[in-house]
Amino acid sequence: MTQLFPQLDNQFKPILYSFRRCPYAMRARMALQLSSIQVEIRDIELKNKPPAMVALSPKATVPVLQLGENTVLDESLDIMLLALSHPIETLLPSDCATEPASIEIISTIDYQHLMARIQNLAQRNDDLALIAQNDNQFKPWLDKYKYADRFPEQTEGFYRQQGEQFITLLEARLSQHAFLSGAQLSLSDIAIFPFIRQFAHVNKAWFDQSPYLKVNAWLTALIDSPLFASIMVKRPVWQWVQ
CATH class of the missing domain: 1.20.1050.10 (Glutathione S-transferase Yfyf (Class Pi); Chain A, domain 2)
Structure with a gap:
């Protein structure tokens, strides 16, 4: 795996290339869902992989997380470790208005x-x-x-x-x-x-x-x-x- 906590580029919204049923992509998405990292999720077809993803990660397997112009994580565990170093609990005060599903997710997990x-x-x-x-x-x-x-x-x-x-x-x-x-x-x-x-x-x-x-x-x-x-x-x- 790569370095544990790469620096995020505040000028770049991370992009996650994913496939809904892939277990590696699932675990990456679960960790990101628990984090403060806001990502654009791009669901792809495995039989028609977008050149943009392949250019970022020549092995062309999901998940691929682009963090900036020159920063890419293409191992699901690297993505998980990054995500779980940015828990959302620290960003949500008790009086913060959130969606009901988010409240339920937060209430059942010890960040x-x-x-x-x-x-x-x-x-x-x-x-x-x-x-x-x-x-x-x-x-x-x-x-x-x-x-x-x-x-x-x-x-x-x-x-x-x-x-x-x-x-x-x-x-x-x-x-x-x-x-x-x-x-x-x-x-x-x-x-x-x-x-x-x-x-x-x-x-x-x-x-x-x-x-x-x-x-x-x-x-x-x-x-x-x-x-x-x-x-x-x-x-x-x-x-x-x-």
Whole structure:
């Protein structure tokens, strides 16, 4: 990852290139929703990526956050760390008029805890280690489970069993406390949640009757949260001029 807290250009409104259903983009949008950083979200089509985005990030995968003329973040965790260093609580006094959804989002999240875990090196590294397991070990099995017909070497059930090793780890954590890293929502919850959502929806009937009761409850709570609803609003595809 790049430097933790890049400087924002006050003369430039950040632009986020995103795809609504991409789990990496989801976690970036969730973190940005919790921050004071106001961004222009440009939803794209993965089959028709805008040259403006590709020019900023040649790897051409979402999310891509343009912070200024010469500053780009194209790793979702970098975007999350930047966003969660700018919590909105500090900008909203108790008498501030906000939309009802924003009030509900704020009232259910401990911003001091979120920021403290990121600022604390040991706690941040603990979160990042769990996220690395998700991204590097669980995600490849998730892809094979989700698209088992593309990987005929093994059965869908085999790929699910490999993914279950990580689900079992999360179940153990959630048996100790309400969230993955403790009693409060943290970086790891936001970063991992979209991928567990994908895993659950490959075969929702199976997942609902699975022994992972704590994971299921945690997942349901996040899916039903105003925070998630706020980042899943459908937007028209951003139109770019060729």
